[in-house]
Amino acid sequence: MGTAFGTFGELLQGVLPERDGDFLVTLPVARWTMATFRQNPDSGELIVRPPEKTKARRLACMILEEAPQATGGLLTVNSVIPEGKGLASSSADLVATARAVGQALDVEMPASRIERLLARIEPTDGVLYPAIVAFHHRTVRLRAVLGSLPTMGVVGIDEGGSVDTVDFNRIPKPFTTADRHEYARLLDGLADAVRRRDLAEVGRIATRSALMNQALRHKCSLEPMREICREVGGLGVAVGHSGTTLGVLLDATDPAYTHRVSAAAQACSELAGNVAVYRTLSFPNTLYAGSGRPVPV
Numbered sequence: 001m002g003t004a005f006g007t008f009g010e011l012l013q014g015v016l017p018e019r020d021g022d023f024l025v026t027l028p029v030a031r032w033t034m035a036t037f038r039q040n041p042d043s044g045e046l047i048v049r050p051p052e053k054t055k056a057r058r059l060a061c062m063i064l065e066e067a068p069q070a071t072g073g074l075l076t077v078n079s080v081i082p083e084g085k086g087l088a089s090s091s092a093d094l095v096a097t098a099r100a101v102g103q104a105l106d107v108e109m110p111a112s113r114i115e116r117l118l119a120r121i122e123p124t125d126g127v128l129y130p131a132i133v134a135f136h137h138r139t140v141r142l143r144a145v146l147g148s149l150p151t152m153g154v155v156g157i158d159e160g161g162s163v164d165t166v167d168f169n170r171i172p173k174p175f176t177t178a179d180r181h182e183y184a185r186l187l188d189g190l191a192d193a194v195r196r197r198d199l200a201e202v203g204r205i206a207t208r209s210a211l212m213n214q215a216l217r218h219k220c221s222l223e224p225m226r227e228i229c230r231e232v233g234g235l236g237v238a239v240g241h242s243g244t245t246l247g248v249l250l251d252a253t254d255p256a257y258t259h260r261v262s263a264a265a266q267a268c269s270e271l272a273g274n275v276a277v278y279r280t281l282s283f284p285n286t287l288y289a290g291s292g293r294p295v296p297v
Contacts, residue, residue, distance in 0.1 A: 002099025004092040004127050006031040006081035008154045008247055008278050009240035011132070011202060012190055012209040014183035015175050022138045022173070023183075025146065025190060026126045027206075027238055028281040029154065031087065033079035035096035037104040045072040053077045055090060055121055056097040062117055063101045070105055084162025086243015091125035094118055115140045123165055130283045132194055134187060146194045148283040149202065153257065154238065155264040156247035157272035159221055168242045174215045182212070203236025203249045210239040210246070221246055221271060228267040232260045252279065 005028050013024035037060070046064065048057040056077050064070040077097060081089040095114060102109030111128050118124045119140035126135030126142065134143040175183070186205050193201035207229075210222055225237050225246045233256070235249040248264045250257060261277060268275045 002035045002037075002096040002101075002103060004033050004095035004099070005029065005281060006033070006092050007088040007125060007127060008156060008280070009086045009238050009243060009245055010209070011206045011238060012183075012186055013241040014186075014209065014212060015173050015180050016184050016187070017177070017180040020136065020139055021180065021183075022136060023134055023143055023187070024125070024137050024241070025134050025187070026088075026129075026132055027154075028127070028130075028132065028283075029087075029278040030281055031081045031278065033077065033081060033089070033092035033096040035078075035093070035100040036076045037073055037097075037100040039071050039073040039104055041071050043072040046075065047072070048075045048077070050077070053093060056093050058121060059094050059097050059117060060101050062120065063098065063105070063107075067105045067107055073104070075101070082158070084164070084243070085158055085245045086163065086240015087245060088125040088127050090122065090165060091118075091127045094121065094124065095128045111142070115142070132283075134191075144191070146191050149194055149197060149280065150199065151252040151282050152199065152235070152280045153250040153252050153261055154247040154278040154280065155250065155261060155268055156245050156276050156278060157221060157225070157268050158274050158276075159219060159244045159246070159272070161244055163217075163240075163243050165242060168217075171216070175212075179212065199235050199249075199251050203234070205236075206238045206249065207236040209241070210237050213239065213241045217241065219244075219246055224271050225268075228264055228271070231267065232263045234260065234264065247278070 008027050008029045010024045011027045015021045083089045098114045123137045124140045126133040132146045190205045229248045239246045265275050
């Protein structure tokens with residue numbers, strides 16, 4: 001069995017001044033994919049349920065081809081993460097699949113190997129790391145572990161439709177040189193904010209990233225969501241930069257949290273009619289960047 005969490009979009013996503021500068025910063029949430037794999041020594045056939053999980057099938061086949069004396073079997077993928085919304089559903093499916101197949105075959109499946117395999121399939125989120133991380137999603141490569149934050153609530157809406165990750169990442173980025181340098185400053189600022197556990201600054205940077213992303217994938221609900229955030233005393237707005245979701249970030253340790261969630265959910269339901277409340281994940285054993293900059297791994 002293997003599991004992987006999803007994300008609520010990203011805290012930050014853009015392009016840095018360097019070559020191959022496309023990056024994102026994950027926002028892990030308590031939504032999960034679970035995969036199970038059972039070998040069948042009497043068959044060389046791989047059966048996948050549900051059958052539309054074609055990327056999971058491809059990954060399982062790649063792992064089986066590399067394993068000595070591997071046989072076929074049954075791969076089952078169960079997920080509660082909505083697809084095509086910018087919530088890392090595909091990445092979670094693949095990471096959970098890699099872990100399940102590796103466990104069944106008794107082969108090591110470190111993050112570096114999973115990255116190498118996933119790079120052959122599609123751009124991928126950084127959900128294989130138990131932390132908030134900066135990740136080069138196009139080249140499927142960890143940039144840095146930023147650390148962990150206190151739990152936040154996310155009151156989210158979906159603007160509808162779906163986005164194909166592969167197609168989206170073929171779109172030319174409209175960001176200028178000045179934009180790229182701003183993304184670098186935002187990444188440094190976010191690393192420092194995570195180290196200091198400064199949720200207000202995290203929310204500010206997430207909102208700025210959402211605004212900058214309007215040039216790439218416009219969201220009609222962003223300004224109304226910013227207004228809701230101000231009205232309920234939220235931290236900021238996070239979005240699925242390559243998806244259809246937007247959410248108001250709220251400090252779950254705030255004594256007024258329950259009231260703020262209720263007020264945000266009510267306002268969001270009037271705006272979009274489809275509201276879901278998420279909780280972010282905390283990782284207390286994660287290393288922090290003592291200098292305020294990302295920690296390379």
